[in-house]
Amino acid sequence: MADSSITRVDVLAKALGKAKYTDDLKFDNMLYLKVVRCPHPHARVIGINKEKALAIEGVVAVLTATDIPGLPCQPKERPILVPEIARYAGDGVALVVAESPKAALEGAEAVRVEYELLEAVFDPEEALKTGAPLVHGDNNVAAQSKVCKGDVEAGFKEADLILEREYNTHRVEHAPIEPEVAIAVPTFEGITVYCPTNSPFQVRQIVAETMAMPQSQIRLFQPTIGGSFGSKCYDAGVLASRAALAAKLTGRPCKIVYTREESIVESTKRHPYKMKYKVGVKKNGKLTAMEVKIIGDSGAYKSKTPFVISRSSIEATGPYVVPNVHTEAICVYTNNVTSCAMRGFGSPQVAYASELLMDELAEKLGIDPLKFRRINGLKDNSLSATGQVMQNVTLDECLDKLEQEIKWSSRKAELKQQDKTGSIVKGLGLACMYRGESFGSAGQGSDYAGATLQVQRDGSITLYSAMSEVGQGGHTMLVRVVSEVLGIKPSRIFVSPVDTCYVPDSGPTVATRGTYVIGNAIRLAAEEVKAKFAEVAAEELGVRPEELVFKDERIYCPGDPSKSISFSRIAAQCYLKSKSPYGYGWWSPPVGSWDREKGQGEAYSSYVYGACAAEVELDLDLGKVEVMKFVAVHDVGKALDKEEVKGQIAGGVSMGIGYALMEDLVVRQGVVKTVNFDEYLLPTSLDIHEIIPVIVEQPSSYGPLGAKGLGEPVMSAVAPAILNAIADALGTRVYDLPANLEAVLDKARAAKGRCCND
Amino acid sequence: MPELKICFNLNGREVTVMAPPDMTLLELLREKLDLTGTKKGCEIGECGACTVIINKKAVNSCMVLVPQVEGTEVITVEGLSQNGELDSLQQSFIKNHAIQCGFCTPGMLMSAKALLMNNPNPTKEEIKEAISGNLCRCTGYIQIIKAIASASK
Numbered sequence: 001m002a003d004s005s006i007t008r009v010d011v012l013a014k015a016l017g018k019a020k021y022t023d024d025l026k027f028d029n030m031l032y033l034k035v036v037r038c039p040h041p042h043a044r045v046i047g048i049n050k051e052k053a054l055a056i057e058g059v060v061a062v063l064t065a066t067d068i069p070g071l072p073c074q075p076k077e078r079p080i081l082v083p084e085i086a087r088y089a090g091d092g093v094a095l096v097v098a099e100s101p102k103a104a105l106e107g108a109e110a111v112r113v114e115y116e117l118l119e120a121v122f123d124p125e126e127a128l129k130t131g132a133p134l135v136h137g138d139n140n141v142a143a144q145s146k147v148c149k150g151d152v153e154a155g156f157k158e159a160d161l162i163l164e165r166e167y168n169t170h171r172v173e174h175a176p177i178e179p180e181v182a183i184a185v186p187t188f189e190g191i192t193v194y195c196p197t198n199s200p201f202q203v204r205q206i207v208a209e210t211m212a213m214p215q216s217q218i219r220l221f222q223p224t225i226g227g228s229f230g231s232k233c234y235d236a237g238v239l240a241s242r243a244a245l246a247a248k249l250t251g252r253p254c255k256i257v258y259t260r261e262e263s264i265v266e267s268t269k270r271h272p273y274k275m276k277y278k279v280g281v282k283k284n285g286k287l288t289a290m291e292v293k294i295i296g297d298s299g300a301y302k303s304k305t306p307f308v309i310s311r312s313s314i315e316a317t318g319p320y321v322v323p324n325v326h327t328e329a330i331c332v333y334t335n336n337v338t339s340c341a342m343r344g345f346g347s348p349q350v351a352y353a354s355e356l357l358m359d360e361l362a363e364k365l366g367i368d369p370l371k372f373r374r375i376n377g378l379k380d381n382s383l384s385a386t387g388q389v390m391q392n393v394t395l396d397e398c399l400d401k402l403e404q405e406i407k408w409s410s411r412k413a414e415l416k417q418q419d420k421t422g423s424i425v426k427g428l429g430l431a432c433m434y435r436g437e438s439f440g441s442a443g444q445g446s447d448y449a450g451a452t453l454q455v456q457r458d459g460s461i462t463l464y465s466a467m468s469e470v471g472q473g474g475h476t477m478l479v480r481v482v483s484e485v486l487g488i489k490p491s492r493i494f495v496s497p498v499d500t501c502y503v504p505d506s507g508p509t510v511a512t513r514g515t516y517v518i519g520n521a522i523r524l525a526a527e528e529v530k531a532k533f534a535e536v537a538a539e540e541l542g543v544r545p546e547e548l549v550f551k552d553e554r555i556y557c558p559g560d561p562s563k564s565i566s567f568s569r570i571a572a573q574c575y576l577k578s579k580s581p582y583g584y585g586w587w588s589p590p591v592g593s594w595d596r597e598k599g600q601g602e603a604y605s606s607y608v609y610g611a612c613a614a615e616v617e618l619d620l621d622l623g624k625v626e627v628m629k630f631v632a633v634h635d636v637g638k639a640l641d642k643e644e645v646k647g648q649i650a651g652g653v654s655m656g657i658g659y660a661l662m663e664d665l666v667v668r669q670g671v672v673k674t675v676n677f678d679e680y681l682l683p684t685s686l687d688i689h690e691i692i693p694v695i696v697e698q699p700s701s702y703g704p705l706g707a708k709g710l711g712e713p714v715m716s717a718v719a720p721a722i723l724n725a726i727a728d729a730l731g732t733r734v735y736d737l738p739a740n741l742e743a744v745l746d747k748a749r750a751a752k753g754r755c756c757n758d
Numbered sequence: 759m760p761e762l763k764i765c766f767n768l769n770g771r772e773v774t775v776m777a778p779p780d781m782t783l784l785e786l787l788r789e790k791l792d793l794t795g796t797k798k799g800c801e802i803g804e805c806g807a808c809t810v811i812i813n814k815k816a817v818n819s820c821m822v823l824v825p826q827v828e829g830t831e832v833i834t835v836e837g838l839s840q841n842g843e844l845d846s847l848q849q850s851f852i853k854n855h856a857i858q859c860g861f862c863t864p865g866m867l868m869s870a871k872a873l874l875m876n877n878p879n880p881t882k883e884e885i886k887e888a889i890s891g892n893l894c895r896c897t898g899y900i901q902i903i904k905a906i907a908s909a910s911k
Contacts (some may be wrong), residue, residue, distance in 0.1 A: 007855070014860030015848040017795020017835030021861065024794035177799045177807050177895055179860040226797070226861030227895050260800040471859025471896045643855040643901075650898030651858065677804035677893065685886040685899040 007641060008476045009495055010469055013609055019224040022181040022194050026107060027253035030183075031060060034104035035256075036094040036111045037266065038086035038502035041335035041670025042120035042133065043350045045082055048094055049112040056110055058103030060250060063095040068245060070212030072505040076136045077225075078234065078301040078338060080210050080241040085118070087135055087300035088335050089671045090266040097246045097254065099179070122670055124274070124297045124332035135300060135333035142298035143306035145442075147327040147385050147599030155289025155324030161282025163361060167353040168736040169405070171272045171297070171665040172658070172682055173264055174342055176470075178226020179511070180235055181257040182269065184243035190217030191244045196225040199508035204500050206237030207244045218244070219364035222498035228470040229655070230341035234303050235267045259677040268340030269665055271296045271308055271331065273349040275316075277357050285367050285375040287323075290385075292316045294329035294350070301340035305331045309341075310442045311346035314603045317385040318354035319395050320376040323369060327599070328437070335670045341510055343655060344715040347435050352737065355431035355720030359727065369724070370408050373432050373611075374399060388592070394569040394698045396637040398611035401633045401694050402430065406613045415728070423621045427729025430613040431720035435713045437703075438513035441594040447513070448588040450504030451521035453482060453529055455581040459553070459568025460494045463525075466506035467518045468498060472711045473644045474514045478522045480640045481704045485526035486533075487550035488567060504584070512709030515640075516606065517587060519704035524585025536579060537570050556570045587704060606700055608708045612653075612717040616725040620752060623745030627657055627722055629690045635701035637708030645743035649693035650712045656718020658683045664738050689714025766827045769837025776868075783819040783827055784808045787834060795835035795864045799893070806892030809865035810834050816872035818891070835864035838871065846909045847871055854905035858896035866892045870906045879910055 013019040038045075050062035065072050065083040072079040088436070096107035118135040126132055127140040153307060157164055182195040190213060197203045200220050208215040225232065239256050241438050246254040258266070273296045280288040285623060294312055298305040312330040331339075344351075362372035377395040384390050402408070406428070415426055439447040451465035469475045475495040483490045496503060506518045534545035537555040541548075541563045546556050556564035574581040592602020615629040632649045639645045662681045667674040674680040699706025719737060726744065727733045732751045734743050761776040768791070777786050783902035784801075787793040787810070796819055799807035803818040810819045811833040838845040847870050850856070857863050866889055873880055880888065885906045886899075894902065 007852075008857070011852050011857040011860065014857050014863050015851055015867070016839060016842065017793075017864045019860055020794070021797070023798065024788075174862070175895055176859065177795070177805055177893060178859070179799065225859060227859040260802075260805075267836070393880045471861075473858070645900050647855045647858060647897055650900040651896045652898070654898030655895070676802055677800050678802060682893050682895065683902065684890045684893065686890045688886075691898060691900050 007643070008473055009479055010475055021221045021226050022183060022196050023177055023257050025183055025194055025223060027183065027185055030103045030255055031097050031099060031246065031250060032101045033242060033254055033256040034096045035092045035242070035262070036096065036108050036109035036113065038082065038091045038093050039089055040086065040115055040117055041089045042118040043086045043115035044118060045084060045086065045093055046114040046116050052112065053096055053107040053110040056103060056107050058099040059096060060099065061097040062107065062111060063097065063245060063249065067249060068210055071209045075304040078238060080245065081239055088337055090337055095242055095246060097250055111543040120335035120670055122334050122336055124295050124334055127332045127334050135335060140333040142302055142331040142333050143743040145310040145329045145599065147316065147325055149385060149387055149600060150324035152289040152291050152324045152326040153650050156280040158282065158288045160283045161364060162278065162280050163357070163364065164278045165357055165360065166735065167275045167356060169273045169349045169352055170737045171667065172270045172663045173665050174229040174231035176227025176229060176231060176684055179258045179260055179263040180232070180239050182236065182239040183244040183253060183255045184240065184247035185253040186247045186251055190219065191247060191607050192219040192221060193240045193244055194221050194223055195236050195240045196223060196464070197232045198228045198470050198510060199233040199236070200466050200468065200498050200500055201505045202233060202508055203237040203240050207241045210241035210247060211244055222468060225468060225470045229343040230345065230510060231267055233510065234340060260677065264675045265672050265682060268303055268338045270342040271298070271305070271339035271349065275350065275353040277353055279357060279361065281361050283365065283367065285365055285372055287320060287376050289324035290317050290322045292327040293460060296329065296331040297336055297339060298331040298333050299336045300333065301338045303338055303340040305339060308341065308346035313351045313599060314386055314442060314484045315347055315435065316350045316354065318351065318358065319378045319432055319609060321378060321382045322385055337672055344712050347433070347712065347716045348659065348719065351431065351433050351716040352720045355717065355731070356723055356735065359360040359429065359724045360733070369436065370399060370403060370430060377432065378434065384603070386603045388602045392698055392701060393609065394696055395434065395609045395611065397696050397698065398633045398635060399698060400611050402611040402631060404612055405633070405692060405694050412417060423619055424481040425618050425620060425729045426615065427618065427725040427727070428613065428615050429721050429724025430611065431717040431724060433514065433610045433713060433716040434607050435716060437516045437606040437608060437709050438589050438604070440604040441592045441602050445707050447507065447517060448586065449506035449518040449521040451506060451518060451525045451585045451721055452504055453522065453525040453583040455529060455574070456570045456576050457572055459492065459571040461488060462496055463493065463520055463522060464496045464503040465522060466498050466503050467514060470509065470510035472514065472648065473510060473641070476644070477515055477519055477640055481519055481523050482526045484705055486530055486567070487552055487554070489553065494721045512712045515709050516703050517589060517709050519707065520587035520702070521585040524587055525583035528583035528585065529581070530579060533570050536573050536577070537565055540573065581627045605707065606702050607714045608635055610717055610722040611715055614721040614725040614730060616722060618726060618729045618744065618748070620748045623741040623748060625661055625726060625739060625744055627689060629692070631692045631694060632714060633694040633696060634710060634714060635696040635698050635708065636710050637703050638697050638706035639695050640707050642704065645695055645710060646693040648710050650691045652714025654683050654688055656715050657687060657722065660719035660722040660737065661739055664740065672706055762825060764824050764828050766829060767831040768831055777824045779823065779825050781824045783810065783822040783824060786824050787819065791837050793834050797861055797864055806869065807862055809868040809892060811868050811872045814872060814875050816869040833868070835867055838867060846855045849907065850905040850909035852903050854908060856897060856902040856905035862892055862894040866894065866902055874910055882907060
């Protein structure tokens, strides 16, 4: 059923309902798992009585931490099953293995666990106090990060205006529509795990550590993934390990699939932050100094907290020139659900705070907020907060396009004239963003990718990498890069599923590194093949290899039509002449100097920029905010597929609307209260109005074909643009997220001087 | 629980199955009939990933018990393409980049199909209303709405 209009390699199977997601897979003799979770935020497991559960028909085994042959977890990480102390209401204590999902559920309900309740702590500031209950070790500090440049006190002395503000961002759920799932199948050699994860090699490592088996004996196969947004990393490792444990001990295939409630109770979330900003500015609008204190809630375990907080501290000032900076960020253990990576990875929180701050400064100085961004915005050769000399800065281009698209000045003027006596008021707001691509020099994890390319005898191509197709079009990106380098039609290029047995380790598909790092690895692999094929073709055609061009499935001399041969012919020749038709690429981004003490240096080798504007309609009687128009301008380096870029932008805007206005994971005394989509509200089609994506293309110095990452950046500026628009409409500000009905109504009433009881 | 005999029309064919009366249509499709295109996302009728068409109406199959489908006509995503030809909605979803992770896609297609069965020329607002029970976390809905509008032309 080939369709010539197909632009993405994965979508035909998805449109037909034939794409196989993990829960769609079945194996003979398969068992089903259910987790028994600790309902208390902090407790010691005294005893586990399995008897009643084992008496239930169909229950095969009840497993606990003592059944784990290897490590239940690395220090301060979430255990596969709790050995002794449960640190949040959701920690897994036992695993029921049964012949059917129903028997597993009944078994889980019948397991009796005796707990000694321990004192718990839920507020990060409380957790830092002397005498606070300890979640891990001898203090609750999960990670710290600093950025110190110049002398902030001197900077504040130079300032004509000093503003101090506090911003709070909340905990939100990734909520991919596919819940967590894993299947483990025991094999003679080891264990094969089927699991939707965007960190296949990390998940394999966790399984190997749990099972005390060599990593090479664990095979991780990635079926189609139903979205991740950062959630299917460590969480997937926990599920995969639980399935592997049960499979190894029973000798049968084991499936673990979460209900939405289990997913929301157990899985990691976005870090909630409290951010205190003090900023100095001159009358002419120039920033002089910024002091930032961030305290984040890591929840019960470490996870990616050190990397998230490091990025937040680096990006805390926003994309602006601030001569004197002092940022201190700390993340703290509590007995709340664990925080981890989520789309944006520490960027959206600080983008929120710094952009609200910029707007308020502009307002206080009587400077147009867009102009204020131009005055302070990074430009080529500006020094960033970490003292990096910035290059290829496209903030001004983004602002230019934004200004044109939304007709900033005239629309502002029109809205100023609006009749505000009715119940609906309108407002226009903007926000900027920048973001370092990939992990960066601050050491947010080792940063590399391998990729292999094989040309088959018929000239068709197979690509092998660990690029995880989470819906972002990552596989199609690889195909486009190879197609461009080798001049081969995309339909002749096949992307192998991710199987750790065969594909090179490309690191995880996170942190805006898919296109940037894995894309470069596949580019190098394609270039290696190109060089090899050019040699073979040159010999056939009697020319020099460097004279040859690869295009339209042919290899030829542009100046001489007689010197031309098909790509597939050369592929066949390689096999005939016993020459390698393989290419292999290994790439890691350049690493700059980094002073960890001061947080100074070349934080990232490449940055992306964006500028967004939101126009809102606000119902003063209901507190309801509708984002009527959202313009999102992003520098994507080079758009490998403009429509896909637009899809990424719209998806990020939608998630940002949820972050700004409605999503809120409510946790009381460590217990998650919003456990399904009737209480945890995601944006629906009715919440989305006009989204206008605008693409800026300033080719990246390093990205494949000049492309830059996009999936995460598109999230950052959405909430602050909306909140700035709300402030424009109301004439007063909401500082804390979410700006839900209650928060907005409170402000609206205060602004209107209405009675609170009406 | 004793199993019941249920007869209904599934994707144009009469089927007879034995199933316990407390089984949902979603489970029946996925577990007994191996039609795994219909997805499970929340099991409380909020996410729409399990949407199928019953008697020309889009329904969350996680909220339907098997006895309720007796004698009805059910269409799932597997029944959309006919004789190897993609349905115009499937074509339009592909052409308009309306698919990212794809997990909401089957449900989204079925809500759209039910809409077009009853209203071949819907307005943009009617399209948005028709898919308002189908959550998509990837696309921001814009290209899905465009795809449905373009298939209805």
